[in-house]
Amino acid sequence: MALAPMDYAGSISSGQKYLGGFGLPTSSRLQWVGYDMKSRTYQLVARAMSVDQPQLDFSNPDWKKQFQEDFNKRFSLPHLRDVIDVEPRPTTFSLKSRTPLENVNGTMQESWNGYVNDDDRALLKVIKFASPTSAGADCIDPDCSWIEQWVHRAGPRKQIYFEPQYVKAGIVSCGGLCPGLNDVIRQIVLTLEKYGVKNIVGIQHGFRGFFEDHLSEVPESLAVVQTFQTLLTVFRQARRLDMLFVLGGNGTHAGANAIHDECRKRKLQVSIVCVPKTIDNDILLMDKTFGFDTAVEAAQRAINSAYIEAHSAFHGIGLVKLMGRSSGFITMHASLSSGQVDICLIPEVPFTLDGPNGVLRHLEHLIETKGFALVCVAEGAGQEYFQKSNATDASGNMVLSDIGVHLQQKIKSRFKDIGVHSDVKYIDPTYMLRAVRANASDAILCTVLGQNAVHGAFVGFSGITTGVCNTHNVYLPIPEVIKSTRFVDPNSRMWHRCLTSTGQPDFH
Structure with a gap:
């Protein structure tokens, strides 16, 4: 039986994240979710996530x-054939070359064999970790045994399960802006047209856009998850969508999965495919999400400006607040890349x-030794200092x-109390990112994700998301990527590299 999520706390190294650690039932995987803020100790809080796997002996x-x-079983992809009787047909997505290609035997061929096989993984x-004490080790058992874990490769197939001329496809984006959003939408449209789809619509204002005619009747506080069944009725009857491409983060993925589940219950030939859209790069299992690299690059301009301001002032202190509600990937990578x-x-x-x-004491040391300092903080850091x-x-x-304003005030107050002049320059470039x-x-990346989303829908998959895993383009079942938020692991090599670059001590 699957476990309900439970919290456990204890001193744990990255190498202790194997099954059975801390007395946890072996049917659960330990996932790193953060530190115990209340006790201000470096105790790792682990969550026993329900993964529906048998108890392992x-x-x-x-x-x-x-x-x-x-x-x-968990990573198998839901398919339309699971619930309805649908026959495949030859793809309309052509890979024919503009000029004939030459075979190894010197003969000419008309097309390039660029389709993905259904059995590709x-x-x-x-990484095969040799020891649980290795940096960033994620072990299944105490011996760090190697077990191959294969996921489905993304891309076009030779057979599809929709007739393009009858398909009506919808695209909806939920949440805030993200660099590359228009690029993904553009590629979805272009690839749909390449298949032969003529009826493509965009849904405005996220999931609420499905209720456009009755928008005023939907309370602002109404959770989208409470309206999925009605939403499905709307887009099947009023919208009559056959494919829905959903762009968003964890919450949006959960919403898309709920729509997918309802479609399966009703045995509808509807394909729901997601493209992860989170600038914070906090989606599980994926190398990175689109917009992240651009955000880190844009953050460099803010950091460099703060550096120049701090370096040019007498006892200057540059303070930059970057995006990152729960995960500090942007702040870590921007700090590491800036130097x-x-x-x-x-x-x-x-x-x-x-x-x-x-x-604050370390800032005093930096002013004494360097004459200036530069601080980079994620927006979700230090929330334990505020009333909940x-x-x-x-x-x-x-x-x-x-936290940015709070740090600014604390720094000014501290240097005033010790009688040392300071000149704090605070920059918040959130909307610039x-x-x-x-x-x-x-x-x-946006081009690849947009195209693969369409390929996944036409091949008959539903309830999936597309992304990059270990540099390869893959399809993943939505439930596996929304089990929790992806966090920076303080035992990872990347965080250690960041600490080496900044030279900062442990602030505890």
């Missing part, structure tokens, strides 16, 4: 086979402001207190 010689069978994990940051603060790693080992509020925004996210054009790297 490591003394059983067949436990690896049992684990692999369960993994294959990519490895979910590629100018002295202190990097992220939500996953708590810090003490006061005291001999606090942030139950307020939420329009998307249901907890409203965060402004969101509303910029995607750079070359993200533009290419």
Whole structure:
């Protein structure tokens, strides 16, 4: 039986994240979710996530086979054939070359064999850890046994399960802006047209756009998840959609999966495919999400400006607040790539402001030795210093207190108290990061994701998302990527590299 999510706390190294650690039932996987903010200690809080896998007995010689069978079941992709009787037909997505290609034997061929086979797979994990104490080790058992975990490769197939001339496809984006959003939508439209789809519509204002005629009747506080069944009726009867492409983060993926489940219950030939859209790069199992590289690049301009301001002032202190509600990937990567940051603060790693080992004391040291300093903080860091509020925004996210302003005030107050002059330069470039054009790297990623989303829909998959895993383009079942938010692992090599670059101590 699957476990309900439960929290456990205890001192844990990255290598102790194997099954059975801390007395957890072996049917659960430990996933790193953060530190215990209340106790201000470096105790890892682990969550026993429900993964619907059988209880494993490591003394059983067949436990690896049992684990692999369960993994294959969880990562199998839902298909229209599972619920309705539908026959495949030859694809209308042509890969014919403009000029004949030459075979190895010298003869000419008319087309390039560029289709993906249904049995193609990519490895979910590629590192074989030798020890649980290895940096970033994610082990299944205490011996870090290697088990191949394969996921489905993305791309066009030779057979499809829709007749393009009769398809009506819809595209909906939920949440905030993200660099590359238009690029993804453009590629979805272009690829649909390449298949021969003529009826393509965009849904405005997220999931609420399905209720456009009755928008005023939907209360602002009404959770989207409460309206999925009605939403399905609307887009099947009024919209009459056969494919729905959903762009968004974890919450949006959960909504898309609920629509997919309802479609399966009603045995409808509707394909629901997601494209992860989160600038914070906090989607599980994926290398990165589109817009992240652009955001890090845009953050460089803010960091460089703060550096120049701080370096040019007498006892200047540059303070930059970057995006990252729960995950500090943007702040970590921006700090690491700039080479100018002295202190990097992220939500996953708590810090003490006061005291001999606090942030403020280290700032004093930097002013004494360097004459200036640069601090980079994620918006979700240090929330334990504020009174907890139950307020939420329009998307249901907890409203965060402004750690940037708080740090600015604390720094000014501290240096005033010790009688040392300071000149704090505070920069918040949040909207500069969101509303910029995607750079070359993200533009290419958006192209691949948009095209693969359409390929996945035409091949008959539904309830899936597309992304990059270990540099390979894959399809993943939505439930596997929304089990939790992806966080920076303080035991990872990347965080260690960031600490080496900044030279900051442990603030506790």
